[in-house]
Amino acid sequence: MKVGLIMGSDSDFPVMKKAIAIFKEFGVEYEVLLASAHRTPAAVREFVSTAEERGISAFVVGAGMAAHLPGVVASYTTLPVIGVPLESGSLQGMDALLAIVQMPSGIPVATVAINGAKNGALLAVQIGAASDAGLAKKYKAYRENMAKEVMEKNQKLQETVKSL
Template sequence: MSTERVKAGIIMGSKSDLHIMQDAADIFKEFGVEFEMTVVSAHRTPERMFEYAKNAASRGLKVIIAGAGGAAHLPGMVASITTLPVIGVPVKSSNSIDGWDSILSILQMPNGIPVATVALNAAKNAGLLAVQILATADDSLGLKMQAYKDELRKKVEESAAELEG
């Protein structure tokens, strides 16, 4: 994959988060968004995290999705280093307190370091939000997003017609 075409990054604190974060990758594939995906741990590889965040924009990234469980510092630490939008995905990990530790770690960022936060394990929504962010500068992505939302509306209308009909 040519890094010149990569628009989005998906990072996670551990490979064990892949089963959740794959949903964001699947959305990018569906919308034709070039992306990269890797493991970057805020706690175990802080230098790798710093380099990733510091160089993301110069490598062509426009948005970063960061998933993490437990203390979940990855999204906030990345957001503190880059000027790119960061979308945090709280992941319910094996050592989690029902995911609340991850949710609050990502959600409760101090003023000046925003992280958009989606629901627990909601990497699909993170992917969709990233596509919407990218669509502000890409009309073709905007049209694809409109078609996606039209399809959602159509499915609800069909369900309603079945129940009412």
């Protein structure tokens, strides 16, 4: 699997690098583009419209404020697009969340939480795991490990509660 990771500003990178960490953890290839839906639309169009030729099968797109970038990406492809609303501006990411969630009928963009780049990457992994048994096995182990960690924390909590 290969994912296209797009962000509209270099200030988005501290959040979006969490997606890269997930891709590395799962051995998922990725390409990164910093481009603006408004200031560099030709660069966005070129990257997205040629993505399938380069083996990309999904996009994770971070955007703040009016958050047009995920919708613009979706307009150039039939591949899955996952929007990551980024916290910025006076509305602290709520504007981006609402903009991404409200894509017009027929041009879907999956949306994760504000600053949810990690979950955006995990959703891309899940999409890839639907047709890649090896990736599915890694994702299942990841989920089992999360459950194990929670139960270990519960055990420690139970011991603490008993000692009160």
